[in-house]
Amino acid sequence: MDFEKQTYGFKFKSSWAKKKANFNSDGSLRKTVIVWVEADDDKKFWMKFLSDNLNYQFTFKQPDEAEAADDKTANGCNRVLSLIENGDIELSELQISCLDSDDCFIKSFLAGHIPNKPTSDFIHYTNVYSIENAILEPNHLDRTFEVIISQPCRNLFVPPSEFLLDLSTRLFSCYSKLNFFDVNTNDRNLINSIRARFYSSIGSLGALDVTKSYTKTRLFLDFCSELDNLTTLIDQELIKSNKTADYSEYEEKLLTANITPNNIYLFVKGHKVFDLVIAVFSSVSKKHKSAAQARIRKIYENPRSEINKLNNSWQDYGPLVFGAFCISEVNVDFLSKTRENLATIYA
Numbered sequence: 056m057d058f059e060k061q062t063y064g065f066k067f068k069s070s071w072a073k074k075k076a077n078f079n080s081d082g083s084l085r086k087t088v089i090v091w092v093e094a095d096d097d098k099k100f101w102m103k104f105l106s107d108n109l110n111y112q113f114t115f116k117q118p119d120e121a122e123a124a125d126d127k128t129a130n131g132c133n134r135v136l137s138l139i140e141n142g143d144i145e146l147s148e149l150q151i152s153c154l155d156s157d158d159c160f161i162k163s164f165l166a167g168h169i170p171n172k173p174t175s176d177f178i179h180y181t182n183v184y185s186i187e188n189a190i191l192e193p194n195h196l197d198r199t200f201e202v203i204i205s206q207p208c209r210n211l212f213v214p215p216s217e218f219l220l221d222l223s224t225r226l227f228s229c230y231s232k233l234n235f236f237d238v239n240t241n242d243r244n245l246i247n248s249i250r251a252r253f254y255s256s257i258g259s260l261g262a263l264d265v266t267k268s269y270t271k272t273r274l275f276l277d278f279c280s281e282l283d284n285l286t287t288l289i290d291q292e293l294i295k296s297n298k299t300a301d302y303s304e305y306e307e308k309l310l311t312a313n314i315t316p317n318n319i320y321l322f323v324k325g326h327k328v329f330d331l332v333i334a335v336f337s338s339v340s341k342k343h344k345s346a347a348q349a350r351i352r353k354i355y356e357n358p359r360s361e362i363n364k365l366n367n368s369w370q371d372y373g374p375l376v377f378g379a380f381c382i383s384e385v386n387v388d389f390l391s392k393t394r395e396n397l398a399t400i401y402a
Contacts, residue, residue, distance in 0.1 A: 085112045088401065091144060091152040092117055094130040099381045100186045101153045104394045111401045132157070136173065146177035148400070153393075154178060155185040158234060160389070161322040164308040165238045166301075179397060182389035187325030189387045190380045191332060193219060199376045200336060203369065204343040213265050215336050219320060221270075222260075222328070227316035229253060229282045230323055231309060232289045235302045240292065249285055256281040257327050261334040266342060313388070321389060333373040344369050 088111050092101050098115040105113045118134040123143040127134075132154050138144045139152065146152065154172070160182045162168045172180070183189055193216035197208040200215050208214035213221075233253060237246050256278050269275050293299045309315075320328050344365070351361045 085110055086149055087111075088113050088148075089150045090115045091135050091138075091150070093132050093135060093154060096377070097153070097186060099377075100189075103381050104397055105153075105401065108401070113401075132172075139173075139178075146175060148177065151177045151179060154180055155325070156180040156182050157184055157324075158322065160184075161309070161314065162234055162238060164312065165235060165305055168238045179393050182393060183321040183325075183387065184323060185325030187329035188321045188323070189385075189390050190377055191219060191320060191325075191329060192380070192385050192387050195380055195383065195385045196332065196376065199379050200340075200372065202379075203340055203372060203375065206343075211339065212267055213269075215332060218265055218335065219328075219332060220317060222257075222331070223318065223320040224316040225279060225282060226257075226323060227319045229286045229289070230319055231306055232286060232293070232302060235298075235305050236289050236292060239296065239298055239301070245292075249288065252281065253285055254324060254327050256285075257323075257331055260331055262338075263335050264338065265335055266339055318388065321387075333376070337372050340369075340372055 085107070088105070090101060090105060090113055092098055092115060094117050098117065102113070102115060107113060118130050118138060119128050121138055121143060123138055124141060125137075135144075135152055135154060139146060144150065144152070157172070159170050159172050160180070161184075163170070172178075181189065196215035196219065201208055208216075230253065233246075233249060237250070240246055259281075260274065260278055263269055263272070263274055290299075293302055314322065347365055348362055351358045351365065355361055
């Protein structure tokens with residue numbers, strides 16, 4: 056049985072990766088590292104940080120490529136960790152996993168927090184909540200949007216980076232208190248209700264029009280009001296449990312670690328913030344596209360050909376911002392620590 060077939064067998068043994076070097080198609084003795092990630096997009100993301108070099112080559116796999124003892128087929132972080140726990144994946148320097156941290160990193164500053172994810176020299180986490188948070192790097196958001204609309208973001212009423220900053224600063228107090236309260240309460244129904252309302256408030260902004268002043272609109276004011284209500288609710292619970300001073304210590308730890316209102320978006324559930332930014336600025340993109348089409352119709356006697364060229368070249372913001380990140384050199388705080396660690400190990 057050859058290596059590729061064998062890796063789809065019952066157990067993914069690290070010893071197979073060692074033997075693979077004997078069969079490298081290029082004749083080299085580079086070691087093969089199997090990298091287990093959550094899903095297909097994660098392959099594209101982590102390939103950015105683990106590129107073949109003179110000593111190592113990398114093969115990326117997702118959980119539904121494994122045949123496990125439980126005969127289940129699924130993707131995601133929990134599935135990878137389940138395969139590891141059950142021994143279907145045997146971790147080593149040549150068989151590792153790269154996963155989203157979710158809220159484990161930001162909660163790690165809390166006394167009494169029990170991580171729900173294992174620590175291992177062979178499991179590498181994002182530190183930021185997920186890969187989507189990393190892709191929201193402000194300069195990258197702006198530059199990618201400029202590619203779509205063919206003009207500088209300074210011409211926008213508000214560029215993506217400034218909208219993200221505004222959102223982030225408004226989320227900080229509520230979200231940091233939410234995480235503190237989560238670890239310091241036994242009332243799971245209450246914390247689950249608050250968390251659901253928090254993320255629902257973010258999703259409610261999807262129809263926001265940021266091509267003009269938006270902070271006084273009913274939609275945005277309702278969002279701010281909901282955050283205030285949730286913050287007040289948590290504050291009342293902290294007072295009841297005499298935890299206000301403890302929360303202040305936690306917030307100070309966050310600030311000391313450079314987790315601030317400006318970058319708290321890195322630690323909020325990634326796809327919620329990512330989906331919001333993409334939805335809002337996809338609407339902005341459509342307006343610019345419509346304006347470009349109107350200009351063509353005005354100056355061309357037979358505009359069909361030019362309109363078709365514009366439509367064919369105009370790109371969707373979400374796929375472009377993700378794809379461009381995967382092939383660009385973009386530094387993201389906190390994730391950079393993981394990147395540097397991988398670069399040191401697999402030099």
